[in-house]
Amino acid sequence: MNMIKCYNRFLAKPIFWLINIVYPFAAIILVVIMKEEILFSGLPKIFLGIMISTLVLSAEVLMDHWIFGGVFRKDSYNLELIKCSPKGRTYWKNILIWDSLRRVISVFMIGIITLLFLYNNENKEIAEYEILLYFTTSFFTFLCVYVCRFFQSPLANMIFVYISLSSEMIVVWLLSQIQNMAVVVSVIVLSDLALLTANYITGMKVFERSYRDE
Amino acid sequence: MMNNMENVIYGRNIEKKFKKFKLHIDELKVPKGFATALIGENGAGKSTLLNILTGVRVDYKGDIKYFDEQQALEQEGILDRIGYTGPNNFFLPHWTVSQVREICSILFDSFSKEKFDAFSKRLNIPEGSQGVRALSDGNRMKLTLATAFCRETDLLIMDEPASPLDPLMRDMLCQLIREYLSEGNGEKSVFFSTHNISDMENVTDYAIIMDDGSIVEQGFVEELKEKYILVKGEPEDSERASKYLIGMSKGKYGFEGMCLAKDMDKLAGIRVSFETPTLSQISIAVMKQHTGLFQG
Numbered sequence: 001m002n003m004i005k006c007y008n009r010f011l012a013k014p015i016f017w018l019i020n021i022v023y024p025f026a027a028i029i030l031v032v033i034m035k036e037e038i039l040f041s042g043l044p045k046i047f048l049g050i051m052i053s054t055l056v057l058s059a060e061v062l063m064d065h066w067i068f069g070g071v072f073r074k075d076s077y078n079l080e081l082i083k084c085s086p087k088g089r090t091y092w093k094n095i096l097i098w099d100s101l102r103r104v105i106s107v108f109m110i111g112i113i114t115l116l117f118l119y120n121n122e123n124k125e126i127a128e129y130e131i132l133l134y135f136t137t138s139f140f141t142f143l144c145v146y147v148c149r150f151f152q153s154p155l156a157n158m159i160f161v162y163i164s165l166s167s168e169m170i171v172v173w174l175l176s177q178i179q180n181m182a183v184v185v186s187v188i189v190l191s192d193l194a195l196l197t198a199n200y201i202t203g204m205k206v207f208e209r210s211y212r213d214e
Numbered sequence: 215m216m217n218n219m220e221n222v223i224y225g226r227n228i229e230k231k232f233k234k235f236k237l238h239i240d241e242l243k244v245p246k247g248f249a250t251a252l253i254g255e256n257g258a259g260k261s262t263l264l265n266i267l268t269g270v271r272v273d274y275k276g277d278i279k280y281f282d283e284q285q286a287l288e289q290e291g292i293l294d295r296i297g298y299t300g301p302n303n304f305f306l307p308h309w310t311v312s313q314v315r316e317i318c319s320i321l322f323d324s325f326s327k328e329k330f331d332a333f334s335k336r337l338n339i340p341e342g343s344q345g346v347r348a349l350s351d352g353n354r355m356k357l358t359l360a361t362a363f364c365r366e367t368d369l370l371i372m373d374e375p376a377s378p379l380d381p382l383m384r385d386m387l388c389q390l391i392r393e394y395l396s397e398g399n400g401e402k403s404v405f406f407s408t409h410n411i412s413d414m415e416n417v418t419d420y421a422i423i424m425d426d427g428s429i430v431e432q433g434f435v436e437e438l439k440e441k442y443i444l445v446k447g448e449p450e451d452s453e454r455a456s457k458y459l460i461g462m463s464k465g466k467y468g469f470e471g472m473c474l475a476k477d478m479d480k481l482a483g484i485r486v487s488f489e490t491p492t493l494s495q496i497s498i499a500v501m502k503q504h505t506g507l508f509q510g
Contacts, residue, residue: 005320009319010313010317011313012309012310013310013343068306069307071306079306080300080303081304081305081314081317081321085322086290086291086292086293086294087321087322088321
């Protein structure tokens with residue numbers, strides 16, 4: 001079963017266009033606008049990084065709500081249509097895996113493009129701060145998506161986005177005090193991987209649990 | 215008829231325990247080539263049984279074989295031959311109708327998009343961009359039915375398909391079931407649970423009545439109609455007749471109840487009239503007898 005085909009058919013058409021075309025292009029256009037200083041010219045560059053982080057985190061959580069909508073809740077759905085298919089298990093597995101991969105690709109691609117565009121010839125200190133900010137954003141995005149899958153209400157999701165963004169700023173400041181950037185980034189990347197794995201395992205567990213009274 | 219029939223589903227010692235409920239079926243036989251109705255009060259275990267039979271629930275004990283008692287559900291290709299429709303939790307609520315169509319085309323090899331479109335038109339299902347969440351219960355059930363009927367299957371298992379449908383659509387459902395069975399030339403079977411016995415009676419060949427997790431009565435409808443007789447009489451004779459009747463109801467102008475045909479002669483000397491009962495009347499009487507409710 002083709003993983004990407006499974007995932008794309010799992011998405012409603014507008015969501016498919018939004019995720020694959022509108023969102024990445026909007027992010028890149030925003031970066032270009034910033035680079036050319038068409039807008040926000042008076043702001044220090046660090047704020048532009050924060051804006052991109054905010055966009056990525058909010059957009060990923062919102063899109064996840066449209067795709068999965070609190071699917072980890074115990075009293076959520078039984079996914080009976082998928083379960084009564086002989087391919088159901090593989091299908092669900094493919095969706096969860098490709099969703100994680102897509103998220104990694106989209107979050108990191110936008111991050112890399114942002115860094116390349118905005119901080120090519122900037123001083124090292126700001127660039128490092130931005131890298132730290134971006135990796136921390138990836139961690140809080142994956143964490144927030146994981147938590148939000150336990151809640152169906154968009155309001156709850158938005159509250160978690162707000163909490164995540166606030167926490168992220170504090171964590172970035174704390175991490176910036178550590179001298180060894182390579183270690184910090186490695187730890188964040190490992191945490192990202194752990195979160196994505198947890199997301200996949202929980203998704204499969206929810207699916208398996210729905211076959212039983214657990 | 216019973217002894218010679220082939221079974222599309224044959225189960226033995228099926229057991230499933232919940233906190234205060236226990237499903238226990240010593241022997242389950244669903245005849246091949248017929249429409250079988252599963253009847254019972256709320257909480258009798260109908261949905262649990264159907265979930266077990268379709269693999270939606272796997273935490274049970276017992277042995278179930280499909281298609282001439284040869285194959286287990288886990289064997290390759292068996293689930294492909296079974297179509298299932300459930301009342302709740304069938305789709306993610308934010309899916310759209312066209313998404314359901316696309317997802318089904320991946321999930322089931324024999325799913326035909328053309329057939330689905332034809333069924334959608336026939337059942338008057340709202341068009342593709344409509345979200346499942348926004349559909350009425352009836353339209354959601356119609357969508358569920360379309361996903362099952364447009365596949366090439368040999369057995370359809372449907373949990374309460376008639377409940378959310380309007381009378382016109384219930385009639386259409388009966389028509390669809392008849393067409394499905396006649397297409398199969400005795401090879402296709404339908405097993406559905408229902409509370410709308412009267413509406414579904416004209417399409418029901420075989421009935422299984424459940425109470426409190428067990429099968430309390432089963433048989434071909436015509437056989438059940440020979441086994442039970444509907445008895446009606448005057449109020450003053452109700453006391454004498456009540457000893458022989460099950461599911462008796464009394465009113466100001468008379469009483470009625472179900473009597474086993476073999477016990478008919480015991481009513482000799484009591485002024486009563488006899489009628490052939492409907493499946494609905496038989497089911498209600500049997501359920502009343504076993505639940506112990508509405509006595510007297």
